[in-house]
Amino acid sequence: MAGVLREWLFTTDHKKVGILYLIGSVAAFAVAGIMALLMRAELSAPGPTITANPSQYNVWLYFHGAAMILGFQIPALTGFLANYLVPLQIGAKDVAFPRLNALSVWLFFAGIILALLTFVLPDPPDVMWTGYPPYSEITQGNTAFYSFTVLLLGFASILGGVNFLTTIAFMRAPGMGWNQLNIFTWSVFAAFILQLIFVPVLGTAVTMIMFDKYLGTNFFDPTQGGDVLIYQNLFWFYSHPAVYVIFLPFIGIVFDIVATFARNRIFNYKMVVYGGIGGILLLAGEVWIHHLYVTGMPDWLRVGQMVTTLMISVPVGLMFIGLVGTLYKGSITFNTPMLYALSVIFLMLIGGLTGIPLAVASIDINLSDSYFIPGHFHYVMAVAGTFAIFGGIYYLFPKMTGRMYNEKLGKTSFWITFVGVNLVFFPMMMAGLEGMPRRYWDYSQFPQVEGLHHLMTAGAVLVAIGFFLALVNWIQALFKGQPAGNNPWGSRSLEWTTASPPQHGNFPEIPMLSKDWSPYAYGSSQ
């Protein structure tokens, strides 16, 4: 027993590291989800309900936002899925630096531990996930813990980036060219380039608030020549691209799932990779100022940002065409992973289309800091990303465990969650249009949105039930699931050509690939 524990906790094997990331990030998801339920309980009726202390709501909101993004989605996508899949998809024995990989996952654990201490600290951080000064510098709360959580998780990401970019660039199986990579591997490559460029900027920003608050520096203190807006710029300089750090791998796994279950080649592969992924890489760093429309800025900047932001819909649109084209004339089976993947297309459509008006400064100035904003970003990133991650977990479940989950329970849980999220987030956008401001713990002043709040709370309960059923399904299948075989989905991609679970070193021997090999060669004899 001790031996098994040692082998897992201190492992350097990318598959086990991936599963450690999975466990850690799902734990973060569960706790952050409980925070969401607490917020929804507080908002179930106007006036104080489960707490009479507004700062308590701030702490929940802080933990929910920070843990969902930094502790769940980014680690689940670039930690769990990337670790598990990338070396297998490129036909490598492991990542380039296995020990560094173990360091990444342990720094991630350290970050999660720090975040969880929120619940036992005397003055927990209450700075939302954005940590804006001046509030973060004058609050009683422990802003240092916010900064250090971001720094630890960021450091883990940077080391992950160093490792994976090197791995993908230099360790592909003999014969595998760049145009033969899975879309998922491509998306991880792009996401890590973004992480390497932008995470350090966030790290610097949160370091500055910590220095200001505890060491007496003046970065954001206008009375000493500092400037508060510098923080907002640095923060969004990272946090807008962070949306793509989440978006790229989640759309990447959706591509792989869709191709497998539609039995089709990726439609317009090169357009998806160079136009879609490449286009996003190019534009990611040029649009952050759309988060600052309500601060004073010259009009040419507002208009310029409007243009670049709207331009993002071009690469996203190319990916959309790629997905729909891959479905077209496919022979589709609707297993649980596929349901999740298809729902991501739908959720992204709603989230993406509601984002277009927000790119327009004159509209955004009115909707900024209203409930429309969390409604929009939960659709486009939070929920779409989570559904892609869940789809990915179901998709890889037979590979990771050698066993099959319960398909019927999987589908039931999917539909419950799907109905639930729409009940939460569609009304959330409507409440925003009705004037409900973001980050309020009480809406007595806005009686017009009470009915919508009831819907949202009911939806949140459904979501919780749905996710809980998924968890039950996995745990049950882990012990009692039917043997799944090596390739239950009939995929052509390399990860499915080896044993389930793959042995140490992944392949009995490293695959040699021909020039016209493709991970998506359906319909051709291979």
Add this chain to the structure above:
Amino acid sequence: MSDHAAVHEHAEEVSIWPAVISIGILFAVPFAFSFHFVYHNGLYAALSLGLGVPMIVMGIVGWVYEALHSEPVAEGLAPPAMGWFILAEALIFLSFFATYWVVRLGAPVWPPEGTVELPKLMPLVMTTVLVTSSFTIHFAEGRLAQGDRRGFINWLILSMLLGLAFISMSAYEWNHLLHEGFTPATNIFGTAFYTITGFHGAHVIVGLGIFTAMLLPALRGQVNEGLVKSGSLYWHFVDIIWFFVVSQVYFWV
């Protein structure tokens, strides 16, 4: 025989040092900082440091020796990996410099009130020392490539001495300025000056740490070439950043 192979493979799949280092960092940095600055509990802060720092050192030593005794998954990938890492590092400095440029160009008067005259000679000496050390580490690498371990060690030690001299001068100068009443809290220039030079100095110290990790095994006849190549790449990077520090912080008046 097959038994032996299995045991060997096992040994490579597991390493406790990453965990030791991470937990060490958790104690030495967030915990120690918070106990001291947030909760004003000096004893716990000292205990956290006392626990964390040895864990980090132990972890790094264990890691370096483990790496010397195991086969890498792939050869020769350390320098490109260091390249990616340097990209991230460069962005840290870019953020600090960008902040500095924005406040400086937006300031009604510069330098802001309370700023003292910065020395001019010292930074020039420091520049000379650091540039020289970039050359010496390059020579060290060259010696190693020719199989001359003795020469490698000598040039490496010289580079480390130069790095130490640099850090000492930096400490001397900080001390001097602080005594004149110019602190990070004085004004926005104090803030920028101490954070930028401080972060750069921290990078020099990390570089010295890497050099130590090259030197100690080398004295016993073991050299990890990937570490040497990427370590010297890192050192050159730190050197280049110093040019920005000197020109932007000291000589742009």
